[in-house]
Amino acid sequence: MIDTSRILCIGAGYVGGPTMAVVAAKCPHIRVDVVDINEARIAAWNSAELPIYEPGLDEVVRAARGRNLFFSTDIAGGIRDADIIFVSVNTPTKTFGQGAGYAADLQHWEKTARQILAHATRDKIVVEKSTLPVRTAQAMERILDGNPAGVRFDVVSNPEFLAEGSAIADLERPDRVLIGGHDTPAGRAARRIIADIYATWVPRERIIESNLWSAELSKLTANAFLAQRISSINSISALCEVTGADVDEVAYAIGTDSRVGPRFLKASVGFGGSCFKKDILNLVYICRSHGLGEVADYWESVVAINEWQQSRFVRNMLASMFNTVAGKRIALFGFAFKADTGDTRESAAIGVARQLLAERAVVVITDPKALGSVREELPEEGDRIECEIDPYRAARGAHAIAVMTEWRIYRDLDYARIFASMEKPAFVFDGRNILDHKRLHEIGFNVYALGKAPLRHV
Numbered sequence: 001m002i003d004t005s006r007i008l009c010i011g012a013g014y015v016g017g018p019t020m021a022v023v024a025a026k027c028p029h030i031r032v033d034v035v036d037i038n039e040a041r042i043a044a045w046n047s048a049e050l051p052i053y054e055p056g057l058d059e060v061v062r063a064a065r066g067r068n069l070f071f072s073t074d075i076a077g078g079i080r081d082a083d084i085i086f087v088s089v090n091t092p093t094k095t096f097g098q099g100a101g102y103a104a105d106l107q108h109w110e111k112t113a114r115q116i117l118a119h120a121t122r123d124k125i126v127v128e129k130s131t132l133p134v135r136t137a138q139a140m141e142r143i144l145d146g147n148p149a150g151v152r153f154d155v156v157s158n159p160e161f162l163a164e165g166s167a168i169a170d171l172e173r174p175d176r177v178l179i180g181g182h183d184t185p186a187g188r189a190a191r192r193i194i195a196d197i198y199a200t201w202v203p204r205e206r207i208i209e210s211n212l213w214s215a216e217l218s219k220l221t222a223n224a225f226l227a228q229r230i231s232s233i234n235s236i237s238a239l240c241e242v243t244g245a246d247v248d249e250v251a252y253a254i255g256t257d258s259r260v261g262p263r264f265l266k267a268s269v270g271f272g273g274s275c276f277k278k279d280i281l282n283l284v285y286i287c288r289s290h291g292l293g294e295v296a297d298y299w300e301s302v303v304a305i306n307e308w309q310q311s312r313f314v315r316n317m318l319a320s321m322f323n324t325v326a327g328k329r330i331a332l333f334g335f336a337f338k339a340d341t342g343d344t345r346e347s348a349a350i351g352v353a354r355q356l357l358a359e360r361a362v363v364v365i366t367d368p369k370a371l372g373s374v375r376e377e378l379p380e381e382g383d384r385i386e387c388e389i390d391p392y393r394a395a396r397g398a399h400a401i402a403v404m405t406e407w408r409i410y411r412d413l414d415y416a417r418i419f420a421s422m423e424k425p426a427f428v429f430d431g432r433n434i435l436d437h438k439r440l441h442e443i444g445f446n447v448y449a450l451g452k453a454p455l456r457h458v
Contacts (some may be wrong), residue, residue: 002123002154004193005030008082010112012036012071014052014167014274014343015160016088018081021060021169024069026201032064034071035078045071053369054343056168079119084194086158087112102285104133104278113143116153123152125190129160131219131279133286137212154190155211156181164273166341177207177360180215187212220283224299226315227276229264231305235279237267237451238312248378248433249453262268267451268369269404269431272337272346277303280319285372310348313402314355317429320448326360329398329423333391334432335367335374336415343367349429350377357384366394368407392418400427406434419443425458 009020009090012034024032036042044051046065050058061069072078079085089112094105109130116126122226126135126144133400137155144153157180181191195207210218233251240247247267257263280299288295315393318325338349346349349365356363365374371387379383388394391410395401395418403410411434419426428440430449437447441455448454 002125002190002193003083004197006082006196007032007084007086008078009034009086009088009129010036010039010078010115011086011090011091011130012041012051013088013395014054014164016086016125017045017050017052018027018057018162019129019160019171021057021064021069021085022168023197024064024067025060028064028068028171030197030408032069033078033082034069034140035075035214036074037075042073053340054167055165057339060451061170070339074113076119079116080121081204082124082128084125084197085116086127086129087116088413091130091132093281099285102281102288103351104131104282104285105137106132106139106271109136110139110143113140117144117147120147120151120153122147122272123154123155123238124158125193127194128157128216131159131223131275132157132216133220133282135213136216148279152186154181154186156187156190156194156213157215158194159215161219161222164343165338169243172201174206175411177202177270178210178218179207180210180212180218183211193208197267198400217396218434220279220286223275223279224283224302224387226264227271227280227306228302229301230266230268230271230276231302231309233265233267234270234309234450235305237309240451241453242254244453245451246453250451267433268309268348268406269313269352269450270348272350273347274345277306285401291413297353307351310351311350311355312407313429314352314359316448317356317402318359320429320446320454321427323401324359325356328400329362329364329393331394331401332363332365333367333394333401333403333410334372334407335365335377339406339408339426343375344370344373344377347377347404352402352404353378353381353385357381362386364388364394364398366391367405368409370405392421395422396421398426399423400429402429403432403434406432411435415440415445416443419445 009016020032020034041051089108091104094100094103140155179191179194183186237247251265254260255265284296284300335349366388374387428445428447433449440447446456
Protein backbone atom coordinates (compact mmCIF):
# COMPACT_ATOMS: atom_id res chain seq x y z
CA MET A 1 0.00 0.00 0.00
CA ILE A 2 1.38 3.41 -1.02
CA ASP A 3 1.75 5.91 1.80
CA THR A 4 0.27 9.40 1.31
CA SER A 5 2.34 11.37 3.79
CA ARG A 6 4.65 12.96 1.21
CA ILE A 7 3.60 14.66 -2.02
CA LEU A 8 5.96 16.07 -4.61
CA CYS A 9 5.03 18.44 -7.42
CA ILE A 10 7.49 18.81 -10.28
CA GLY A 11 6.87 22.27 -11.73
CA ALA A 12 6.39 25.48 -9.74
CA GLY A 13 4.41 27.49 -12.28
CA TYR A 14 0.89 28.88 -12.44
CA VAL A 15 -0.67 25.47 -11.75
CA GLY A 16 1.82 23.61 -9.57
CA GLY A 17 2.55 26.41 -7.12
CA PRO A 18 -1.01 27.47 -6.20
CA THR A 19 -2.37 23.90 -6.30
CA MET A 20 0.23 22.56 -3.92
CA ALA A 21 -0.08 25.58 -1.64
CA VAL A 22 -3.78 24.86 -1.18
CA VAL A 23 -3.17 21.11 -0.73
CA ALA A 24 -0.62 21.88 1.98
CA ALA A 25 -2.89 24.41 3.68
CA LYS A 26 -5.85 22.02 3.70
CA CYS A 27 -3.83 18.89 4.58
CA PRO A 28 -1.37 19.81 7.35
CA HIS A 29 -0.71 16.10 7.93
CA ILE A 30 0.90 15.82 4.46
CA ARG A 31 4.35 17.15 3.58
CA VAL A 32 4.24 18.90 0.19
CA ASP A 33 7.43 19.62 -1.75
CA VAL A 34 7.44 21.71 -4.92
CA VAL A 35 10.53 21.48 -7.11
CA ASP A 36 11.63 23.23 -10.29
CA ILE A 37 14.83 23.60 -12.31
CA ASN A 38 14.37 27.38 -12.34
CA GLU A 39 16.39 28.61 -9.36
CA ALA A 40 15.07 32.18 -9.59
CA ARG A 41 11.48 30.95 -9.52
CA ILE A 42 12.11 28.79 -6.46
CA ALA A 43 13.87 31.67 -4.73
CA ALA A 44 10.80 33.82 -5.38
CA TRP A 45 8.48 31.16 -3.91
CA ASN A 46 10.63 31.26 -0.77
CA SER A 47 10.54 35.07 -0.59
CA ALA A 48 7.99 37.73 0.27
CA GLU A 49 7.55 38.50 -3.46
CA LEU A 50 5.98 35.42 -5.04
CA PRO A 51 6.72 34.76 -8.74
CA ILE A 52 3.06 35.00 -9.76
CA TYR A 53 0.19 37.26 -8.77
CA GLU A 54 -3.02 35.57 -7.75
CA PRO A 55 -5.57 36.98 -5.26
CA GLY A 56 -5.30 35.11 -1.96
CA LEU A 57 -2.14 33.22 -2.90
CA ASP A 58 0.16 35.10 -0.51
CA GLU A 59 -2.00 34.21 2.48
CA VAL A 60 -2.21 30.52 1.57
CA VAL A 61 1.54 30.22 1.00
CA ARG A 62 2.35 32.01 4.26
CA ALA A 63 0.03 29.68 6.17
CA ALA A 64 1.85 26.53 5.05
CA ARG A 65 5.37 27.45 3.91
CA GLY A 66 8.01 26.12 6.31
CA ARG A 67 5.41 24.02 8.11
CA ASN A 68 4.51 21.38 5.54
CA LEU A 69 5.07 23.28 2.26
CA PHE A 70 8.60 23.49 0.89
CA PHE A 71 10.08 24.83 -2.37
CA SER A 72 13.45 23.65 -3.70
CA THR A 73 15.46 22.68 -6.77
CA ASP A 74 16.24 19.18 -5.42
CA ILE A 75 14.29 17.21 -8.01
CA ALA A 76 16.16 13.94 -7.49
CA GLY A 77 15.73 14.01 -3.72
CA GLY A 78 12.09 14.95 -4.04
CA ILE A 79 11.42 12.02 -6.37
CA ARG A 80 13.21 9.62 -4.06
CA ASP A 81 11.32 10.66 -0.93
CA ALA A 82 7.82 11.23 -2.33
CA ASP A 83 4.90 8.81 -2.23
CA ILE A 84 2.82 10.71 -4.79
CA ILE A 85 4.31 12.78 -7.62
CA PHE A 86 2.30 15.45 -9.41
CA VAL A 87 3.77 16.37 -12.81
CA SER A 88 2.97 20.00 -13.66
CA VAL A 89 5.55 20.93 -16.28
CA ASN A 90 5.06 23.19 -19.27
CA THR A 91 3.56 21.60 -22.41
CA PRO A 92 3.56 24.48 -24.94
CA THR A 93 2.59 24.23 -28.59
CA LYS A 94 5.40 22.84 -30.75
CA THR A 95 7.30 25.41 -32.80
CA PHE A 96 9.29 22.90 -34.85
CA GLY A 97 9.01 19.61 -36.71
CA GLN A 98 5.90 17.52 -37.22
CA GLY A 99 2.81 19.16 -35.78
CA ALA A 100 4.49 22.56 -35.43
CA GLY A 101 1.93 25.20 -34.49
CA TYR A 102 -0.61 22.61 -33.31
CA ALA A 103 0.74 19.62 -31.36
CA ALA A 104 1.83 19.80 -27.73
CA ASP A 105 5.58 19.90 -27.16
CA LEU A 106 6.14 17.03 -24.72
CA GLN A 107 9.91 17.21 -24.37
CA HIS A 108 9.78 18.61 -20.80
CA TRP A 109 7.15 16.06 -19.86
CA GLU A 110 9.20 13.14 -21.20
CA LYS A 111 12.35 14.41 -19.48
CA THR A 112 10.42 14.49 -16.22
CA ALA A 113 9.16 10.93 -16.73
CA ARG A 114 12.72 9.76 -17.21
CA GLN A 115 13.86 11.64 -14.09
CA ILE A 116 11.18 9.84 -12.09
CA LEU A 117 12.36 6.52 -13.51
CA ALA A 118 15.99 7.30 -12.67
CA HIS A 119 15.47 8.33 -9.04
CA ALA A 120 12.47 6.38 -7.73
CA THR A 121 13.36 3.54 -5.37
CA ARG A 122 9.88 2.46 -4.24
CA ASP A 123 6.31 2.27 -5.57
CA LYS A 124 4.65 5.59 -6.37
CA ILE A 125 1.54 7.19 -7.85
CA VAL A 126 2.32 9.59 -10.70
CA VAL A 127 -0.36 12.22 -11.28
CA GLU A 128 -0.64 14.04 -14.61
CA LYS A 129 -1.41 17.66 -13.75
CA SER A 130 -0.12 19.18 -16.99
CA THR A 131 -2.56 19.51 -19.88
CA LEU A 132 -1.71 16.62 -22.17
CA PRO A 133 -3.02 15.02 -25.36
CA VAL A 134 -5.38 12.09 -24.85
CA ARG A 135 -3.56 8.77 -24.26
CA THR A 136 -0.33 10.48 -23.18
CA ALA A 137 -0.51 8.46 -19.95
CA GLN A 138 0.14 5.38 -22.05
CA ALA A 139 3.51 6.82 -23.11
CA MET A 140 4.26 7.76 -19.49
CA GLU A 141 3.54 4.18 -18.44
CA ARG A 142 5.76 2.74 -21.16
CA ILE A 143 8.67 4.86 -19.96
CA LEU A 144 8.11 4.08 -16.27
CA ASP A 145 7.52 0.36 -16.81
CA GLY A 146 11.04 0.08 -18.17
CA ASN A 147 12.61 0.35 -14.72
CA PRO A 148 15.02 -2.45 -13.76
CA ALA A 149 14.38 -2.14 -10.01
CA GLY A 150 10.85 -3.49 -10.15
CA VAL A 151 9.31 -0.25 -8.84
CA ARG A 152 5.57 -0.04 -9.54
CA PHE A 153 4.10 3.19 -10.90
CA ASP A 154 0.37 3.85 -11.11
CA VAL A 155 -0.42 6.75 -13.46
CA VAL A 156 -3.46 8.93 -12.70
CA SER A 157 -4.83 11.92 -14.62
CA ASN A 158 -5.99 14.88 -12.51
CA PRO A 159 -6.42 17.81 -14.94
CA GLU A 160 -6.68 21.32 -13.54
CA PHE A 161 -9.69 23.52 -14.26
CA LEU A 162 -8.39 26.75 -12.74
CA ALA A 163 -9.21 30.21 -13.98
CA GLU A 164 -6.37 32.65 -13.46
CA GLY A 165 -7.47 35.49 -11.25
CA SER A 166 -9.66 33.15 -9.20
CA ALA A 167 -7.36 30.13 -8.90
CA ILE A 168 -7.30 30.03 -5.10
CA ALA A 169 -11.09 30.20 -4.88
CA ASP A 170 -11.32 27.56 -7.60
CA LEU A 171 -9.00 25.29 -5.62
CA GLU A 172 -10.69 25.84 -2.29
CA ARG A 173 -14.24 25.50 -3.66
CA PRO A 174 -13.97 23.65 -6.98
CA ASP A 175 -16.94 22.90 -9.23
CA ARG A 176 -15.45 19.44 -9.64
CA VAL A 177 -12.26 17.49 -9.20
CA LEU A 178 -11.67 14.99 -12.00
CA ILE A 179 -9.50 11.94 -11.39
CA GLY A 180 -8.91 9.40 -14.12
CA GLY A 181 -7.29 6.01 -13.76
CA HIS A 182 -7.29 2.57 -15.28
CA ASP A 183 -10.37 0.45 -14.61
CA THR A 184 -8.31 -2.21 -12.85
CA PRO A 185 -7.97 -2.98 -9.13
CA ALA A 186 -4.64 -1.11 -9.00
CA GLY A 187 -5.98 1.78 -11.11
CA ARG A 188 -9.10 2.16 -8.99
CA ALA A 189 -7.03 2.04 -5.79
CA ALA A 190 -4.68 4.79 -7.05
CA ARG A 191 -7.66 6.88 -8.11
CA ARG A 192 -9.19 6.47 -4.65
CA ILE A 193 -6.00 7.57 -2.88
CA ILE A 194 -5.93 10.84 -4.83
CA ALA A 195 -9.68 11.29 -4.26
CA ASP A 196 -9.20 10.87 -0.51
CA ILE A 197 -6.65 13.69 -0.45
CA TYR A 198 -9.09 16.11 -2.12
CA ALA A 199 -11.93 14.86 0.07
CA THR A 200 -10.18 16.49 3.02
CA TRP A 201 -11.90 19.70 1.96
CA VAL A 202 -13.91 18.97 -1.22
CA PRO A 203 -17.37 17.35 -0.90
CA ARG A 204 -17.35 13.80 -2.25
CA GLU A 205 -20.13 14.53 -4.72
CA ARG A 206 -17.83 16.99 -6.49
CA ILE A 207 -15.07 14.43 -6.99
CA ILE A 208 -15.54 12.67 -10.32
CA GLU A 209 -13.75 9.44 -11.15
CA SER A 210 -13.36 8.30 -14.75
CA ASN A 211 -11.13 6.22 -16.97
CA LEU A 212 -7.72 7.63 -17.80
CA TRP A 213 -8.46 8.66 -21.38
CA SER A 214 -11.72 10.41 -20.51
CA ALA A 215 -9.94 12.54 -17.91
CA GLU A 216 -7.21 13.57 -20.36
CA LEU A 217 -9.69 14.45 -23.10
CA SER A 218 -12.06 16.28 -20.72
CA LYS A 219 -9.49 19.00 -20.06
CA LEU A 220 -8.97 19.79 -23.75
CA THR A 221 -12.70 19.61 -24.42
CA ALA A 222 -13.64 21.88 -21.52
CA ASN A 223 -11.30 24.64 -22.70
CA ALA A 224 -12.45 24.19 -26.32
CA PHE A 225 -16.10 24.59 -25.31
CA LEU A 226 -15.40 27.71 -23.24
CA ALA A 227 -13.36 29.31 -26.00
CA GLN A 228 -16.05 28.42 -28.53
CA ARG A 229 -18.61 30.41 -26.53
CA ILE A 230 -16.32 33.46 -26.50
CA SER A 231 -15.68 33.26 -30.23
CA SER A 232 -19.39 32.78 -30.86
CA ILE A 233 -20.43 35.93 -29.01
CA ASN A 234 -17.52 37.85 -30.56
CA SER A 235 -18.72 36.89 -34.04
CA ILE A 236 -22.17 38.18 -33.10
CA SER A 237 -20.64 41.44 -31.83
CA ALA A 238 -19.60 42.26 -35.40
CA LEU A 239 -23.16 41.66 -36.61
CA CYS A 240 -24.52 43.85 -33.82
CA GLU A 241 -22.34 46.76 -34.90
CA VAL A 242 -23.65 46.74 -38.48
CA THR A 243 -27.30 46.16 -37.56
CA GLY A 244 -27.70 48.48 -34.59
CA ALA A 245 -28.21 45.69 -32.06
CA ASP A 246 -26.48 45.76 -28.66
CA VAL A 247 -24.32 42.71 -27.96
CA ASP A 248 -24.79 42.97 -24.19
CA GLU A 249 -28.56 42.88 -24.62
CA VAL A 250 -28.30 39.94 -27.00
CA ALA A 251 -25.99 38.08 -24.61
CA TYR A 252 -28.33 38.72 -21.69
CA ALA A 253 -31.34 37.51 -23.64
CA ILE A 254 -29.75 34.24 -24.69
CA GLY A 255 -27.98 33.79 -21.35
CA THR A 256 -31.31 33.67 -19.52
CA ASP A 257 -32.13 30.52 -21.49
CA SER A 258 -31.42 27.70 -19.03
CA ARG A 259 -30.14 25.57 -21.90
CA VAL A 260 -27.44 28.15 -22.66
CA GLY A 261 -26.60 30.01 -19.45
CA PRO A 262 -24.81 33.37 -19.05
CA ARG A 263 -21.19 32.33 -18.55
CA PHE A 264 -18.53 33.18 -21.17
CA LEU A 265 -20.93 35.28 -23.24
CA LYS A 266 -19.11 38.57 -22.72
CA ALA A 267 -17.95 40.14 -25.98
CA SER A 268 -14.33 41.25 -25.93
CA VAL A 269 -11.29 41.91 -28.06
CA GLY A 270 -10.49 38.21 -27.76
CA PHE A 271 -9.52 35.44 -25.36
CA GLY A 272 -5.96 34.85 -24.25
CA GLY A 273 -4.10 32.91 -21.59
CA SER A 274 -1.93 29.84 -21.62
CA CYS A 275 -4.69 27.30 -22.25
CA PHE A 276 -7.44 28.13 -24.72
CA LYS A 277 -5.51 28.55 -27.97
CA LYS A 278 -2.92 25.92 -27.08
CA ASP A 279 -5.49 23.30 -26.09
CA ILE A 280 -7.74 23.91 -29.09
CA LEU A 281 -4.82 23.60 -31.51
CA ASN A 282 -3.78 20.41 -29.74
CA LEU A 283 -7.32 19.11 -30.18
CA VAL A 284 -7.17 20.08 -33.86
CA TYR A 285 -3.94 18.14 -34.28
CA ILE A 286 -5.35 15.05 -32.57
CA CYS A 287 -8.46 15.16 -34.77
CA ARG A 288 -6.41 15.48 -37.97
CA SER A 289 -4.11 12.66 -36.82
CA HIS A 290 -7.15 10.39 -36.61
CA GLY A 291 -8.55 11.48 -39.99
CA LEU A 292 -11.29 13.69 -38.52
CA GLY A 293 -10.70 16.65 -40.84
CA GLU A 294 -14.17 18.18 -40.52
CA VAL A 295 -13.98 18.09 -36.73
CA ALA A 296 -10.51 19.67 -36.84
CA ASP A 297 -11.75 22.44 -39.17
CA TYR A 298 -14.63 23.21 -36.81
CA TRP A 299 -12.41 23.70 -33.77
CA GLU A 300 -9.73 25.55 -35.72
CA SER A 301 -12.36 28.11 -36.70
CA VAL A 302 -12.74 29.02 -33.01
CA VAL A 303 -9.12 30.20 -32.97
CA ALA A 304 -9.51 31.92 -36.35
CA ILE A 305 -12.48 33.97 -35.09
CA ASN A 306 -10.48 35.01 -32.03
CA GLU A 307 -7.61 36.30 -34.16
CA TRP A 308 -10.02 37.97 -36.57
CA GLN A 309 -11.66 39.81 -33.65
CA GLN A 310 -8.32 41.34 -32.66
CA SER A 311 -7.61 42.44 -36.23
CA ARG A 312 -11.15 43.82 -36.55
CA PHE A 313 -10.65 45.85 -33.38
CA VAL A 314 -7.56 47.54 -34.86
CA ARG A 315 -9.27 48.08 -38.23
CA ASN A 316 -12.12 49.85 -36.44
CA MET A 317 -9.61 52.06 -34.65
CA LEU A 318 -8.00 53.02 -37.95
CA ALA A 319 -11.31 53.71 -39.69
CA SER A 320 -12.54 55.83 -36.77
CA MET A 321 -9.35 57.86 -36.46
CA PHE A 322 -9.39 59.14 -40.04
CA ASN A 323 -7.67 56.04 -41.48
CA THR A 324 -4.32 56.64 -39.85
CA VAL A 325 -2.71 56.32 -36.43
CA ALA A 326 0.81 57.13 -37.63
CA GLY A 327 2.52 59.33 -35.04
CA LYS A 328 -0.52 59.25 -32.77
CA ARG A 329 -0.16 58.26 -29.14
CA ILE A 330 -2.40 55.30 -28.25
CA ALA A 331 -2.73 54.26 -24.60
CA LEU A 332 -3.46 50.59 -24.04
CA PHE A 333 -5.19 50.14 -20.69
CA GLY A 334 -4.14 46.65 -19.68
CA PHE A 335 -1.59 44.12 -20.90
CA ALA A 336 -2.47 41.00 -18.87
CA PHE A 337 -4.76 38.61 -20.71
CA LYS A 338 -7.42 39.10 -18.02
CA ALA A 339 -7.92 40.99 -14.77
CA ASP A 340 -6.49 39.83 -11.43
CA THR A 341 -3.43 38.16 -12.92
CA GLY A 342 -0.03 39.23 -14.16
CA ASP A 343 -0.06 36.55 -16.87
CA THR A 344 0.34 37.93 -20.39
CA ARG A 345 0.52 34.69 -22.38
CA GLU A 346 -1.52 35.03 -25.61
CA SER A 347 -2.93 38.33 -24.35
CA ALA A 348 -5.02 40.18 -26.93
CA ALA A 349 -3.01 43.29 -26.07
CA ILE A 350 0.10 41.75 -27.64
CA GLY A 351 -1.47 41.35 -31.07
CA VAL A 352 -3.18 44.74 -30.92
CA ALA A 353 0.08 46.45 -29.91
CA ARG A 354 1.94 44.81 -32.80
CA GLN A 355 -0.68 45.89 -35.32
CA LEU A 356 -0.71 49.47 -34.02
CA LEU A 357 3.08 49.64 -34.14
CA ALA A 358 2.98 48.34 -37.71
CA GLU A 359 0.77 51.37 -38.45
CA ARG A 360 3.49 53.55 -36.84
CA ALA A 361 1.46 54.53 -33.81
CA VAL A 362 3.18 55.57 -30.58
CA VAL A 363 2.04 52.91 -28.12
CA VAL A 364 2.08 53.37 -24.35
CA ILE A 365 1.04 50.45 -22.17
CA THR A 366 -0.25 50.60 -18.61
CA ASP A 367 -1.16 47.67 -16.36
CA PRO A 368 -1.11 47.25 -12.55
CA LYS A 369 0.60 43.83 -12.59
CA ALA A 370 1.93 42.94 -16.06
CA LEU A 371 4.30 45.71 -17.16
CA GLY A 372 7.31 43.54 -16.36
CA SER A 373 6.34 41.22 -19.24
CA VAL A 374 6.01 43.84 -21.98
CA ARG A 375 9.63 43.63 -23.20
CA GLU A 376 9.53 39.85 -22.98
CA GLU A 377 6.35 39.58 -25.06
CA LEU A 378 7.37 42.25 -27.58
CA PRO A 379 11.16 41.95 -27.75
CA GLU A 380 11.36 43.06 -31.36
CA GLU A 381 9.71 46.40 -30.60
CA GLY A 382 12.43 47.62 -28.21
CA ASP A 383 12.16 51.31 -27.42
CA ARG A 384 9.09 51.84 -29.61
CA ILE A 385 6.85 51.05 -26.64
CA GLU A 386 6.48 53.16 -23.54
CA CYS A 387 5.45 51.52 -20.26
CA GLU A 388 3.69 53.58 -17.61
CA ILE A 389 2.18 52.26 -14.37
CA ASP A 390 -0.04 55.33 -13.88
CA PRO A 391 -3.00 55.31 -16.32
CA TYR A 392 -3.39 59.09 -16.01
CA ARG A 393 0.17 59.64 -17.23
CA ALA A 394 -0.27 56.98 -19.90
CA ALA A 395 -3.27 58.84 -21.32
CA ARG A 396 -1.66 62.30 -21.20
CA GLY A 397 -1.28 63.59 -24.74
CA ALA A 398 -2.88 60.48 -26.22
CA HIS A 399 -5.26 60.54 -29.17
CA ALA A 400 -7.00 57.37 -28.03
CA ILE A 401 -7.42 54.92 -25.17
CA ALA A 402 -7.99 51.23 -25.87
CA VAL A 403 -9.19 49.12 -22.94
CA MET A 404 -7.53 45.71 -23.26
CA THR A 405 -7.95 44.19 -19.78
CA GLU A 406 -11.01 44.36 -17.55
CA TRP A 407 -9.17 45.64 -14.46
CA ARG A 408 -11.64 47.26 -12.08
CA ILE A 409 -9.39 50.29 -11.63
CA TYR A 410 -10.14 51.31 -15.22
CA ARG A 411 -13.85 51.57 -14.44
CA ASP A 412 -13.22 53.96 -11.56
CA LEU A 413 -10.83 56.46 -13.18
CA ASP A 414 -11.63 60.18 -13.45
CA TYR A 415 -12.28 60.29 -17.19
CA ALA A 416 -13.06 64.00 -17.18
CA ARG A 417 -9.49 64.57 -15.96
CA ILE A 418 -8.18 62.14 -18.58
CA PHE A 419 -10.16 63.81 -21.37
CA ALA A 420 -8.75 67.21 -20.43
CA SER A 421 -5.19 65.88 -20.83
CA MET A 422 -5.69 64.20 -24.22
CA GLU A 423 -5.42 65.41 -27.79
CA LYS A 424 -8.73 66.26 -29.43
CA PRO A 425 -10.79 64.69 -30.79
CA ALA A 426 -10.30 62.05 -28.10
CA PHE A 427 -11.31 58.43 -28.64
CA VAL A 428 -12.08 55.50 -26.35
CA PHE A 429 -12.14 51.97 -27.75
CA ASP A 430 -13.54 49.68 -25.10
CA GLY A 431 -12.29 46.19 -25.89
CA ARG A 432 -13.91 44.76 -22.77
CA ASN A 433 -17.17 46.75 -22.58
CA ILE A 434 -16.57 47.68 -18.94
CA LEU A 435 -16.87 51.47 -19.08
CA ASP A 436 -19.87 53.81 -18.81
CA HIS A 437 -20.10 54.67 -22.49
CA LYS A 438 -22.89 57.22 -22.17
CA ARG A 439 -21.00 59.13 -19.50
CA LEU A 440 -17.80 59.10 -21.57
CA HIS A 441 -19.71 60.53 -24.53
CA GLU A 442 -21.15 63.27 -22.34
CA ILE A 443 -17.60 64.18 -21.24
CA GLY A 444 -16.62 64.59 -24.88
CA PHE A 445 -15.11 61.27 -25.96
CA ASN A 446 -15.89 59.51 -29.20
CA VAL A 447 -16.77 56.07 -27.86
CA TYR A 448 -16.46 52.79 -29.73
CA ALA A 449 -17.53 49.66 -27.86
CA LEU A 450 -17.61 46.12 -29.20
CA GLY A 451 -20.99 45.06 -30.49
CA LYS A 452 -22.61 48.46 -29.96
CA ALA A 453 -23.38 51.51 -32.04
CA PRO A 454 -20.62 54.13 -31.71
CA LEU A 455 -21.23 57.34 -29.75
CA ARG A 456 -19.54 60.05 -31.81
CA HIS A 457 -18.97 63.78 -31.89
CA VAL A 458 -16.95 63.68 -35.14
